[in-house]
Amino acid sequence: MKKHITKTLAIVFSLYLIIVLNACQTSPASTSMHRPAGGPEDVHYARQLWQALQEKQLVGEQARTSKPFFGGAKPHGMILEVMAQNLMLNKHTGFVIVKKNYNGDQVSVANVERDRKRYLSSITVMYQREAGYDPDNQNWFWVKYQPDGQLFEKNTPMGRFLMAGKIMKGKTPEQNGGCIYCHRSAGGGDYIFYPNIHNPNIGNKNQTH
């Protein structure tokens, strides 16, 4: 009889362990540790970045404008507007590139200049964070904002994630996807496609290579 009780207790206890361990594995906190993007810290950082960009009038209602031009390369917009400069966030100064992507019916340079709000579909940003953030990829932080600063969500076979962080860093470079996968192949090895955009911080402590 005593043996039976012990055995039952052992079974109940292992069931309890299985449930608790599973719950831990699916809790958001531990998921974010394995995910390269979309975790609570990424989302928080993206919010702070949006605010800093807004203060410098790079995004938002008061944003400065530059000359839009025809881009047309997938996956970005048809008509684009690109601005780049150094930006301070949390006492770190890093290079930021902000790209506004304009799409929609009758989109053209002239129409965008007339009514930016109507055609703005997304804002893709790369910001070079402090050393150690992602030394494998020159510490770039990637984010895709909606025109109002909310984050885009992406569906993947592993589930949905908010588009902020190391999008989508794999366990090995061969497994990279998304922003990192494409931008790694940009000429010059600086993750920047446009040859006229120069990172002023290359060679100083922000750079790990």
Ligand code: HEC
């Ligand atoms: C399929 C490849 C591809 C993916 C994925 C991609 N990009 Fe790009 N990106 C490009 C190309 C090509 C350009 C230059 C032409 C253009 O703007 O369309 C570019 C340009 C940019 C620029 C302007 C600076 C530069 O590199 O010249 C920014 C900023 C940018 N992308 C951000 C992002 C972000 C953020 C993501 C992920 C959410 C992303 N990109 C995903 C190919 C890609």
